[in-house]
Amino acid sequence: MAIITISRGTMSGGRAVAQCLADRLGYPCLGREVLQTAARMLGASEETVLHKLQTPPGLWDHVTRERQAYVVAAQAALAAHCTTGSLVYHGLAGQLLLRDVPGVLRVRLIAPVAIRVQAILAQHSRTNHVAAERFIQSVDRQRRRWVRRMYGVEINDTSLYELTINLESITLATACVMIAELARQPHYEVTADTRQRIQAFAADCDRRVTEVIGPRAGQHPASGEGA
Amino acid sequence: MAIVSVCRGTKSGGQAFAECLADRLGYPVVGREILQAAAFDLGVSEADLTQQFERAPRRWDRQAAARRVYVVGVQAALAEHVATGNLVYHGLAGQVLLRGLPAVLRTRLVAPFAERVRTLAEHDDITQEAAERYIREVDATRTRWVKMMYGEHIDDPALYDVVINLATMSIEAACAITVATLEQPEFTVTDEARGALEDFRLACRVKRALVTAPDTRGLPLEAVAHAGVVEVSGTAPLLSTGETGDRIAEISGAVLGVKQVRLKLQWFDPYP
Secondary structure (H helix, E strand, O other), X not given: OOEEEEEEOOOOOHHHHHHHHHHHHOOOEEOHHHHHHHHHHHOOOHHHHHHHOOOOOOHXXXXXXXXXXXXXXXXXXXXXXXXXXXXEEOOOOHHHHOOOOOOOXXXXXXXXXXXXXXXXXXXXXOOOHHHHXXXXXXXXXXXXXXXXXXXXXXXXXXXXXXXXXXXXXXXXHHHHHHHHHHHOOHHHOOOHHHHHHHHHHHHHHHHHHHHHHHHHOOOOHHHHHOO | OOEEEEEEOOOOOXXXXXXXXXXXXXXXXXXXXXXXXXXXXXXOOHHHHHHHHHOOOOOOOOXXXXXXXXXXXXXXXXXXXXOOOOEEEOOOOHHHHOOOOOOEEEEEEEOOHHHHHHHHHHHHOOOHHHHHHHHHHHHHHHHHHHHHHHOOOOOOHHHOOXXXXXXXXXXXXXXXXXXXXXXXXXXXXXHHHHHHHHHHHHHHHHHHHHHHOOOOOOOOEEEEEEOOEEEEEEEEEOOOOOHHHHHHHHHHHOOOOOOEEEEEEEEEOOOO
8 A cells, every 4th residue: 555646747648557457456536625624623715725725925914814715725725535444546636745644655747738739639629729728828837936935846856756747748547557566565554653744744734734823724715805 | 788878966876776677687787897998999098988978068068069979879789789789878878879679668767866875875965955056057967968969858858768866666567567568579689670789889889980081070971781782871061073973982891790891972163
């Protein structure tokens, strides 16, 4: 059993790799479900949580620390799923939300913009090449700035991940084989000791959620800033 | 059967990784041997050649032409090994010298800086500070070299097929996933891939012949080969004797394995 996070740019094939991996290893596969749980905790909409985990914080966020509430809620929602000891998570910022959890296998998938544009065009027939490219660059820029401002690191820094796979030359099936092979290595095995530490981490996340959003739980935090 | 290139910073575990792969796969492992072979082919000392690879060029590089000779020489020596189809290469610049070839897995190993410093200090019996200074210097030089020669950043993950972080991963685990990757269909050396590797070798031989011949030494020429037919492109001076084109064709045609030479040159007036 292992906990695997897959970080990738939008339309890079991350979901397909995650699903392949989950099928191969028999693990649950989660993405936006974690955001939905976090949204329920906060009494916010899923779109609001997605927005807060993707767009870089402004000056006002630093004053109100409102952004922190969303991060802590997402962390608590993800940590709760990790307590089972096996998980493939392909949602936002897994490598950072779980950075205090020992033995997590963090993977980054990269793909050239041209391939990602083709993936968008294949799914959305009413868009065009220029719009698709602009969309990808915009999302990439936002995520890059979000990670930089929230954690002070670069999203493409290879030292943040155990494995960075280039999907320009490696097929999805091969990427899946590679990660599955690594998940079998002893270092990433969730042992009884690791599980205890994960449970302690999850309990700590719950406590922080109560501290940060307790008085406002069930309300819509975004309403306070007029977003 | 496949080719693996291993790019890594000094004391990042690259040699152990390459040897582990060679053991598991039964492939030959080459590193410095490529520089030695290239130095022999070019008739220069290995120290001179290493210096051209280790020292980053300056912005106004007076030795640009000489450096190109060395790079072409090393690529040609590597191409001779690559054409056999089985190889683990852990020498310099594999990720750019072997770019675009089929059945090649370009790996990069990264290791925590503190770990590399500790390894070097223990291995060479030097102080932590000296080890730290040395590693920073070598890293900076290699980064500048790749930037100046190819316009790429050595840490850009897009230059590699896979980047492996040894912070939490053992050499054995890194080796195991690489072997599992090489067993996948895209890394099989098919007849088509073998043909492409042989074309690469022939093109490299022609480029080496052109950069070492006195008449064509300074010319920015490229060569592409397909089934023995070599196309030479680039710019060449238009001389009144009209000999340049003939010499390029003659030098290229004399290379072992070349059946036909096609010139696709742009001419310029050397005395405008």
